[in-house]
Amino acid sequence: MTPGDRRLLGGRSPAAFLRRHWQKRPLLVRGALSGFRDLVSPDQLAGLSCEEGVESRLVLVRGGTRPFQVLPGPQDPRRLRALPTTHWTLLVQGVDRHLPAVSRLRERFRFVPDWRIDDLMVSFAPRFGTVGPHVDSYDVFLLQGLGRRRWRIQRRPDPALRPGLDLRVLRRFRPDVEWVLEPGDLLYLPPGVAHHGVALEDSLTYSIGFRAPAHADLLAAAVTHCLRAIPASRLYEDPDLRPTRQPGEIARPALQRMRSLVRRELRRLDGPAFDRCVGAHLTTPADGSPEHRAPRMTTGVLRRRLRSGTGLARSPGSRIAFVRRPAGVDLFVDGVLLPLPPRLAFAAPLLTGAPHLDRAALAPHLARPGFLPLLADLVSRGALVPARGSPRRKGRHGSRRGAGSRSRGARR
Numbered sequence: 275m276t277p278g279d280r281r282l283l284g285g286r287s288p289a290a291f292l293r294r295h296w297q298k299r300p301l302l303v304r305g306a307l308s309g310f311r312d313l314v315s316p317d318q319l320a321g322l323s324c325e326e327g328v329e330s331r332l333v334l335v336r337g338g339t340r341p342f343q344v345l346p347g348p349q350d351p352r353r354l355r356a357l358p359t360t361h362w363t364l365l366v367q368g369v370d371r372h373l374p375a376v377s378r379l380r381e382r383f384r385f386v387p388d389w390r391i392d393d394l395m396v397s398f399a400p401r402f403g404t405v406g407p408h409v410d411s412y413d414v415f416l417l418q419g420l421g422r423r424r425w426r427i428q429r430r431p432d433p434a435l436r437p438g439l440d441l442r443v444l445r446r447f448r449p450d451v452e453w454v455l456e457p458g459d460l461l462y463l464p465p466g467v468a469h470h471g472v473a474l475e476d477s478l479t480y481s482i483g484f485r486a487p488a489h490a491d492l493l494a495a496a497v498t499h500c501l502r503a504i505p506a507s508r509l510y511e512d513p514d515l516r517p518t519r520q521p522g523e524i525a526r527p528a529l530q531r532m533r534s535l536v537r538r539e540l541r542r543l544d545g546p547a548f549d550r551c552v553g554a555h556l557t558t559p560a561d562g563s564p565e566h567r568a569p570r571m572t573t574g575v576l577r578r579r580l581r582s583g584t585g586l587a588r589s590p591g592s593r594i595a596f597v598r599r600p601a602g603v604d605l606f607v608d609g610v611l612l613p614l615p616p617r618l619a620f621a622a623p624l625l626t627g628a629p630h631l632d633r634a635a636l637a638p639h640l641a642r643p644g645f646l647p648l649l650a651d652l653v654s655r656g657a658l659v660p661a662r663g664s665p666r667r668k669g670r671h672g673s674r675r676g677a678g679s680r681s682r683g684a685r686r
Contacts, residue, residue: 282306282460288385296386297413297464300427302453306460312419312478313375316398319478322366322373323349329367333405333441336361342406344440363399363473368560370394370590376480377590381629383415383482388626389556389595392485399423399473406443407470409433413484415462418455421477425461426452431468444468487556495555496548500539510535549597550604550611557593558609571653573646579660580640585632586649587661588625594657596622607657618644625652630661 283291284303295301314322323330330347337358338345345353349364370377370393380394392412409431416425426449434445447470454474455461463469465486471479512531543551580586588594596614597604603622605612614621620639628635639645652658 281308282382291462292385295462295464299464300429300467301462302455303460303462305458307417307458310417310419310458313379313480314369314373314396314478316420316476316478318373319364319366319369319396319398320349320351320354322369323347323364324351324354328372331365333363333365333403334361335363335402335404335406340438340440342439342441342443360400360402363397363403363405365395365397365405367395368393369396372590374590378629379417379480380482380590386484388593390484390486392483393560395481395483397479397481399477399479401473401475403473403477404471405441406436406439407431407447407468408442408444409466409468410463411465412486413462413464415460415482416455416471417480417482418457418459418461419478419480420457422454422456422474423477423479424452424454424472424474426470427463428468492552492555496540496543496551499547499551499554500542503542504539546599546604549599553595553597553604553606554609554611557595557606559591559593568654568656568659571650573650576650576653577640577646580633580636583633584660585630586636586653586658587630589657589659592655592657594626596626598622607652607655610655612648612651614648615644617642618648621645621648625658 280287282303284301284306286294291301322328323332324347326348328347330349332345332347332349332353334343334345335341347366354364370380376394376396380391383391407426407428426447428447428449431444432446436443436445447468449470453459453461510532512528518525592608593606594608595606597606598619602616603614603619605614605622605625624631624635624639636649649658653660
């Protein structure tokens, strides 16, 4: 981490931050990104919220059919134009998947493994905009952009909720401390800490959220993995069955036999099978949709492009991770397993390291057997995209005007 990067954590190293604060206690860093300039305007955010395939929510603190009414996206441009001057919030999830500049902000937090990073949400609120006091079950960094927002924190909240609301708003909230965040300030909150943010003026907040797989989800993924490996023709057997005196009873020998077969099937998850199950689960897109495929890229076309100076960039919309194994590496791309032999094991850390690989980074490896076909496959899957020159280019929303916000945000 460079000295400039250390300012992000208030002069702390990532190791010190993780040891003292991660999932333990909040941290406020004044001027974490001094001179921070917004990566999206309120108008751009409003325009993005009106698009199909973009998850967004409009929270009406007042003026709806009930307090804290939530209106899911895609948003209606006419509704946005008619909003009052106070008491609402627009939240847009996964902005990093749509705007490269926002995706680059996420790169600053890669001292935490990629599989733990969920997405980067951006919220806009005029004065008194809020989603109410609440508790989240994940770690989050809150970076203040435009305007100011007051945050009040309670470390041991009463979990009781206000009934009849669209949001999980705490019924009784008694803050221990409060801060007013200004542009460039950063607030880290671990899971379970109640917080209440209220905009003091037109305000943008960038929320970098981290996911933790639920125990139930991991178990469900493991069981699903086992089920896929069991032929439908494999049935319970009891060739030693004896006449029963109680036809309605599920006898102890039958229960023991079924318990043994379940344990036997679950043992299939020992070792690499479990690693592959977890790798696929953690890289599956959040909406469960199938991987995005781009037009097929041939090795010949890709070779010519790379020779002409084209580089490759990881798609912000893809999840890529890998697991080392004794012989080679298992690469996971949007929930799909791609086993790499030992000769290609180097490719996994290379492709999941820097977000942009220029010709100089790729050229030494292009002659290695299998490397160019692997790149072509990843481009065809949409996990890598050709990028000429510097990666600092505008995305498809980069210069777009919004849908008419009145002036110039899953997770809460």
